[in-house]
Amino acid sequence: MKLYHSTSSPNSRRVRMFIAEKGISIQFQPVNLGEKEQFSDWFKAINPRQQVPALVLDDGVTVAEVPAIWRFLEETYPEHPLLGRDAAGKALVTMWERRAELDGFAPTMEGVRNAAAGLKGRALSGPHEYDQIPELVERSKRRVADFYKDFDARLEQVPFVAGAEFSAADITTLVTVDFATRALNMPVPAESSALRRWYDAVAARPGATA
């Protein structure tokens, strides 16, 4: 199997860090987003949605979408579980990872895509063209600020986002913080001390460099 990814894609990083944390080895194939290789015919044949990451299985089937790629890897390599252990654990990782994505990752992406001059007419990733809506940029930043407050409160109660153990929910949260810091100039605020303590611990994991 082969993972199509880009080093500049935060969604690709969510998968690379998952692979690193599981301690498995997958063949990587870079897709050059700067040269718009995701819109090329050869890549559209792999993923018609024209997005990285995409995992091509040995029988040629493409699995796209981060949680879907994670699910395949977790089922195939169950050691070092990152999607939860028992039924309740799996549900709570799903819940908290989703909240990190919907409340943190997605608004960060929305803030970037509706502002960048190079993304005019491409406000949403995927095969369709949609104009930017500048009003979304400020709202996105407010949402990221609310996300930081909510996750700071959560991390006052528990060591990791989904509870007692490191999980995929921490991966999405870490990638969101780094993405918002770099692309929206929104690092974790000084007063969010629980979130900062969590960030320092998780960013120091070897998998975080993936």
Next chain:
Amino acid sequence: MKLYHSTSSPNSRRVRMFIAEKGISIQFQPVNLGEKEQFSDWFKAINPRQQVPALVLDDGVTVAEVPAIWRFLEETYPEHPLLGRDAAGKALVTMWERRAELDGFAPTMEGVRNAAAGLKGRALSGPHEYDQIPELVERSKRRVADFYKDFDARLEQVPFVAGAEFSAADITTLVTVDFATRALNMPVPAESSALRRWYDAVAARPGATA
């Protein structure tokens, strides 16, 4: 365990239909959204995000977010799987269900919440207040139209959204079509014959009345 839900909530319907298709029985507890019961102190103690559906487990833990509730139920009651059978199947259901949600369900909800007079200041569900952005309404409708075209093309190839078998991806797609029909006056277009054939078959399942 107990499912807090509302008959008027499309997200609640996604869980009710999942339960019906699995043939299991769960205690239901209605939350009256018309009387804003989701914002009450008693419900906030159950789900601080103030959203239905929410499943409270026997030990008092709350599982919220539709895919998380599904995951708990699928792990607990593995018969009649709706989230896939093997590793690739589970990944493909995750992928297609997510596309139905991101490309169909979410824009339908966005179109409704940014237009409804009763939702001023509540453009996004959850604990925070965000103003409506009227420009999103038209874009949402364009996205739903694109979703219908894309899923029509998909259903020309396969009998069910995720492939050969009925799955949670069909549930989200069915709930989206009914929601868009009712709330945006956007039924499946006459020319989308594969999607219409699929709709007729899936809407006739006993679980669709849930």
